[in-house]
Amino acid sequence: MTSSNTPPSPLSLSAPAPLAGEVRVPGDKSISHRAIMLSALAVGRSEVRGLLEGEDVLATAAAMRAMGAQVERLGQGHWVVDGVGVGGLLQPDAQLDMGNSGTSTRLLMGLVSSHPITATFVGDASLSRRPMGRVIEPLSRIGAEITASPDGRLPLMLRGADTPLPIHYRLPVASAQVKSAILLAGLNIGAETVVEEPVPTRDHSERMLKGFGAELSVEPMADGGKRIAVRGWAELKPQTLEVPGDPSSAGFLLVAALIVPGSNITIHGVGLNPTRDGLVRVLQEMGADITKLNEREVGGEPVADLLVTHSALTGIEVPPEVAPSMIDEYPILFVAAALASGRTVMRGIEELRVKESDRIAAMAAGLRAAGVAVEELPDGLIVEGSGGEKVAGGCTVATHLDHRIAMSFAVLSLAAKTAITVDDRAPIATSFPDFLPLMQRLGAVQA
The missing domain is CATH 3.65.10.10 (Enolpyruvate transferase domain)
Structure with a gap:
C-alpha cells in the first residue's frame, strides 16, 4: 500500500506530437x-x-x-x-x-x-x-x-x-x-x-x-x-x-487520443460489458471516432479492440440513466467536455460525491484552475468547452488521494497551453500502475 509518510510525487504530462501506437490496458x-x-x-x-x-x-x-x-x-x-x-x-x-x-x-x-x-x-x-x-x-x-x-x-x-x-x-x-x-x-x-x-x-x-x-x-x-x-x-x-482489459483504465487513453490533434491509437482487448460501456457510447454521441475491431468474448465478457482517432467533440446533455454504466468514468468525461464545442450537461451523478473523493467538487476546482468554465450542481456538473482550443493550464491540482482525479488531470495537461501539475501521482497505483509507461509509449512526455 502507498504509505501516508511517502512525500508526494507531482506529475505533469505534455504531448509534443500526436499520440500513436498500440497498447493493452491492464485487467478489469x-x-x-x-x-x-x-x-x-x-x-x-x-x-x-x-x-x-x-x-x-x-x-x-x-x-x-x-x-x-x-x-x-x-x-x-x-x-x-x-x-x-x-x-x-x-x-x-x-x-x-x-x-x-x-x-x-x-x-x-x-x-x-x-x-x-x-x-x-x-x-x-x-x-x-x-x-x-x-x-x-x-x-x-x-x-x-x-x-x-x-x-x-x-x-x-x-x-x-x-x-x-x-x-x-x-x-x-x-x-x-x-x-x-x-x-x-x-x-x-x-x-x-x-x-x-x-x-x-x-x-x-x-x-x-x-x-x-x-x-x-x-x-x-x-x-x-x-x-x-x-x-x-x-x-x-x-x-x-x-480477465478482459479494464474499460475504466482505457477511458483515460481514449480521451487522450481524442483531444490531442492528429492522434491515432489502438487499445487492445477492452471489456465492453453493456453495463460498463457508457463512456464509449457517450463519447461517440459527442462525435468521437471510436471503432470496435475484432469483437469477441473473453471469460464470458464481450471484448473488442478500440481504434481511436482525434475528433472534434460537441457538447451534449448526458442522460442521467447512463450513469450506472460509467460512474467511474465521469472524471475523464469532464476532461473530454472541456475540449468540446459548447456545453456538456451531466446530472444524476451525486454518487460521485462519496467516491475516493468528492469527485464533482474536486474536478470542478481543478477545471476552474485550468481555465475551464464550469458550473457545479448538487448532482452533477456543467462544462463549457473550449471548442478544441487548448485550455490555459498552468496550475497545480489537488488529487485528494484519488487515482481517477490524478489521471484525469494528467490527460488534460496534454491539451493545455501550460502544463497542469498533479500534486501526487502515487494514488494512480491503486488501479492503473502502468498508466505513465503506457502514456509515454503513445508519445506523451513528462513536462
Whole structure:
C-alpha cells in the first residue's frame, strides 16, 4: 500500500506530437476483485490470467490469504488460487487492511457477514472517509453484528452471523457493490437470497457466480429493474479465467487520443460489458471516432479492440440513466467536455460525491484552475468547452488521494497551453500502475 509518510510525487504530462501506437490496458479491476474472491470460495485450484495487479486488487488477495485461501502469483497477471470452499473462511489473525479500495471493503464485508468469524476492516485516510452505511444496513438484516466508526465509516469490526438469515432486499440506490455484497453473503445462507435493483448496474458478479457454478437467476421486473436470486450453500467449482482489459483504465487513453490533434491509437482487448460501456457510447454521441475491431468474448465478457482517432467533440446533455454504466468514468468525461464545442450537461451523478473523493467538487476546482468554465450542481456538473482550443493550464491540482482525479488531470495537461501539475501521482497505483509507461509509449512526455 502507498504509505501516508511517502512525500508526494507531482506529475505533469505534455504531448509534443500526436499520440500513436498500440497498447493493452491492464485487467478489469471489478472482475479482478471478484476473480480472487470467488476462486477463494471454490474447492480446488483456479487459475487467473490478466489479473490487475494494482494496490486495490492486491488488498483483496491479501485479505483472502488472511482468511485461509492460498493465493499465489506465478507471473505478470498470472495467479493461482487454492480455495477453501463456501463456509470455509477462517478467522483472520490481524486487521484486514483495505488500503484505498471501497470495492474490496464492501464485497468482503458481504462475504464475512454469513461466516461465523470476526474481521476488523481498516483503510487509508481516503477510504476511511467513505460511508459504509449502505452495505451495513442489509448485512445487519442477515444477522451480522457491525461496529463502525461514526457515520458508518472505517475502521469497523464485523462479526459474521452464526445462523445467517436470507433476505429479500430492494436497493434504495443503484449500487453494484451493495448488490454484490448481498449476493456473496447469500452463498453461505441455507435458502434463497434476493436482491432487486431498480436500475441495472454492472453485472460482473452475476456472470462470474454462474460461471463458478452457483445457482443464480436474473429476471426482469415490470419497473425496468432486475430481480437477482442466489441459492445458498453453494458448491463453487474452480475455474480458469482470463480477465478482459479494464474499460475504466482505457477511458483515460481514449480521451487522450481524442483531444490531442492528429492522434491515432489502438487499445487492445477492452471489456465492453453493456453495463460498463457508457463512456464509449457517450463519447461517440459527442462525435468521437471510436471503432470496435475484432469483437469477441473473453471469460464470458464481450471484448473488442478500440481504434481511436482525434475528433472534434460537441457538447451534449448526458442522460442521467447512463450513469450506472460509467460512474467511474465521469472524471475523464469532464476532461473530454472541456475540449468540446459548447456545453456538456451531466446530472444524476451525486454518487460521485462519496467516491475516493468528492469527485464533482474536486474536478470542478481543478477545471476552474485550468481555465475551464464550469458550473457545479448538487448532482452533477456543467462544462463549457473550449471548442478544441487548448485550455490555459498552468496550475497545480489537488488529487485528494484519488487515482481517477490524478489521471484525469494528467490527460488534460496534454491539451493545455501550460502544463497542469498533479500534486501526487502515487494514488494512480491503486488501479492503473502502468498508466505513465503506457502514456509515454503513445508519445506523451513528462513536462
